[in-house]
Amino acid sequence: MIENPEETVKFIDKLDKLFNDREKTFVNLEKVVNLDYSAVTVLVSVMFIFKAKGIKFNGNFPKNQELGRLLVDSGFFRYLSRSVGDKVDYTLGKPNQIFTRANKKVNSALSYLVMAESSRTIWGSERTCKGLHRILIELMQNTHNHANSEEEGSTHWWLSVNHDKQNKKVSFVFVDYGIGIFESLKKKPKAEKWANRIEKLKQFFSSHGNPELLRALLEGEVHMTVTGQHFRGKGLPGIKQVLERNQISNLHVISNDVFANVEKSQYITLKSTLNGTFVYWELNQTNENLPWVTM
Amino acid sequence: MGDNVGQLLLSVKDFTITPGPRYKDEGSFSGIEFRENFMISKFENALNNNLKLYVNLDGTIGYGTSWLEEVFGGLARDYGINNVLKTIKLITEEEPYLEDDIIGYIKDAK
Numbered sequence: 200m201i202e203n204p205e206e207t208v209k210f211i212d213k214l215d216k217l218f219n220d221r222e223k224t225f226v227n228l229e230k231v232v233n234l235d236y237s238a239v240t241v242l243v244s245v246m247f248i249f250k251a252k253g254i255k256f257n258g259n260f261p262k263n264q265e266l267g268r269l270l271v272d273s274g275f276f277r278y279l280s281r282s283v284g285d286k287v288d289y290t291l292g293k294p295n296q297i298f299t300r301a302n303k304k305v306n307s308a309l310s311y312l313v314m315a316e317s318s319r320t321i322w323g324s325e326r327t328c329k330g331l332h333r334i335l336i337e338l339m340q341n342t343h344n345h346a347n348s349e350e351e352g353s354t355h356w357w358l359s360v361n362h363d364k365q366n367k368k369v370s371f372v373f374v375d376y377g378i379g380i381f382e383s384l385k386k387k388p389k390a391e392k393w394a395n396r397i398e399k400l401k402q403f404f405s406s407h408g409n410p411e412l413l414r415a416l417l418e419g420e421v422h423m424t425v426t427g428q429h430f431r432g433k434g435l436p437g438i439k440q441v442l443e444r445n446q447i448s449n450l451h452v453i454s455n456d457v458f459a460n461v462e463k464s465q466y467i468t469l470k471s472t473l474n475g476t477f478v479y480w481e482l483n484q485t486n487e488n489l490p491w492v493t494m
Numbered sequence: 495m496g497d498n499v500g501q502l503l504l505s506v507k508d509f510t511i512t513p514g515p516r517y518k519d520e521g522s523f524s525g526i527e528f529r530e531n532f533m534i535s536k537f538e539n540a541l542n543n544n545l546k547l548y549v550n551l552d553g554t555i556g557y558g559t560s561w562l563e564e565v566f567g568g569l570a571r572d573y574g575i576n577n578v579l580k581t582i583k584l585i586t587e588e589e590p591y592l593e594d595d596i597i598g599y600i601k602d603a604k
Contacts, residue, residue, distance in 0.1 A: 305521030307514035311555055329589055332512075332556030340515050340560055437559035444591070489588055492511050492555055 200237035200372075201451045201479050204458045207238055209471040214245050215376075224249060226258035234266045237479050239273045240359035240372040243299055246275065248355075248376060273299065273359075299359040305339040307332070313360055317369040317482055318491075320362045326488040330446020335373075337434040338478055342375040368483045370449075376475035409457045410466035417452075417461060442480075446487045453477040501546045501583075502536050507553035516560035525564030537569060540581050550585040551592060562592070563599045570603035578603075 200207050217224045226242070228234075242258075249256035257279055260267045270276060290300050298316075300309060310332045318326035335358070342356040359372040407415075415421040419436035442450045442461060450461040454476040459466045506513065509532050514523040533549075540547040551557070570578040578600050586592045 305515035305558075307510075307512040307521060307523055311512045314555055327555055327588075329556035333558060336513075336515065336556075336558030336561070340520060340558060343515070343520050433559040433563060492507070492553055 200235070200241060200453065200477060201460075202233070202235060204453055205469055205471070207241070208453065208458075208469050208473045211241060211245065211473060212471040215474055218245075218249060218252070218254065221252070221254050223255040224257070226256075228258055228261045228266075228270070231261045231266060232263060234261065234269060236269070236359065236361040236370055237372045237477070239269055239275065240299060240357060241374060241477070242270075243273055243275050243278075243359070244301065244355075244357040244374055244376070246278065247301065250278070298361075299357060301355045301357045302339075303343065303355055305336060305343055307336060309358075310335045313358075315491075317360065317362070318488065320364055320369050321367050321482060321484055322488065325491040327490065327492050328446065328482060328486065328488050330441035330444060330487065331482060333441050334371075334438050334447060334478075334480065337437050338373045341434050341476070342377060366483075368481055370479065370481045373478045374475060408468065409455065410459070410468055413452065413454065413457050413459055414464070414466050417459075438478075444487065445485070447480045448483055448486060449479070449481040451477075451479040501548055502540050503548045503550065504533060504536050505550040505553065507550070508532075511554045513554055513557050513561045515558065516564040525561040526568065528561075529565045529568050533565065533569065537573070537581065541573065541577055545581075546583050547581055548583045548585055552586060552588045556589075557592070559595070562596055566596045567599040567603035570600045575600055575603060 214224065214226075246256050246258075258275075260276075261270070290298075300306075302309075313335070314328050314331050315325045317331065318324070318328060339356055342354055354375055354377045356373060356375045361370045361372070363369065412421065416435045417439040419433075419439070438450070439461065441447050448462070452459045452461060453469075453473050455474075456469045456472045457466060458469050506528065509528050510523040512523055513525070513528070514521045516525050518524045518527055537547055539545070566578065566582070569582070579597070582600075584593050584596060
């Protein structure tokens with residue numbers, strides 16, 4: 200997703216169309232030569248979404264054995280032949296390897312478990328990573344509140360945690376298939392008093408475009424929320440803050456038609472559109488950490 | 495450290511070490527739950543008796559912006575910005591930057 204976003208988003212867009220048409224889908228992975236953890240997470244979450252709606256979904260092994268193992272560890276093949284239902288909570292994969300959780304609520308206890316495991320991989324003992332909790336809470340809350348403009352709390356978020364024990368690094372992928380940041384902002388807010396702000400936002404859209412808008416939202420230059428409550432909408436700047444405070448590394452965001460490598464200030468327009476929001480970041484030995492909290 | 499002469503103390507970690515979202519229906523350990531069930535009685539006590547309420551933010555795994563805004567901004571919406579600014583004192587040695595953030599939330603609360 201982060202190495203080749205254009206092609207991957209195009210592929211997801213194709214799957215999205217098949218999903219909307221409720222078409223039986225087979226993903227041919229045989230010739231895949233490069234598949235990173237983030238793409239695996241997307242593939243796993245897409246499979247669950249198809250199966251939860253009762254749409255037949257299947258796939259095969261890549262010829263590349265390493266990639267095959269990656270998919271096996273993720274739990275992808277184990278669930279291909281099972282019925283998954285439309286539950287609130289899913290858990291798959293193996294702790295300390297590729298471990299994916301899905302939910303619709305803000306799950307702060309999960310953050311505690313993820314932090315304990317991640318810090319053991321990175322520092323050899325449990326450490327408190329305040330920025331990790333911040334980004335997880337902001338993303339879960341954004342999905343809960345904004346991913347579906349009609350009904351709050353109806354969209355799943357997917358979190359995949361991938362442990363690289365050799366390099367003492369943990370990477371995180373958070374994805375939801377809601378309407379995405381920009382589509383969410385286009386929705387009419389609940390209060391009439393927002394009319395002026397909406398007008399200003401429309402002007403910003405037309406003169407700057409989505410990549411510049413995402414940058415401005417993350418920087419806190421443009422403050423906007425569709426809730427109609429002016430004090431909300433601090434989540435995106437809150438995520439950028441933890442990067443600036445060196446509490447996380449290598450932050451990437453893909454939403455609708457924008458790809459952002461936030462650390463490098465690269466914001467570009469994609470040719471295809473992701474109906475949802477994808478966020479990738481890492482935690483490594485250089486990131487700020489504190490002694491472990493005790494109950 | 496407990497309540498002292500002229501001051502009251504409230505530690506978030508006595509509520510939870512994993513603060514969650516803003517509202518109860520979004521998930522566990524919400525900001526509104528902390529404010530309503532743990533903070534308001536102490537705040538009113540401090541306000542009515544001209545005491546300081548020290549809120550200790552250390553000892554948790556971190557905070558989302560919505561949790562902090564709901565607790566402190568929400569308090570300012572209910573009791574007035576000046577009353578909150580003059581009564582609340584923050585202890586945040588682990589995340590000193592939170593003090594500026596929270597004062598901003600209080601001042602922006604309407």
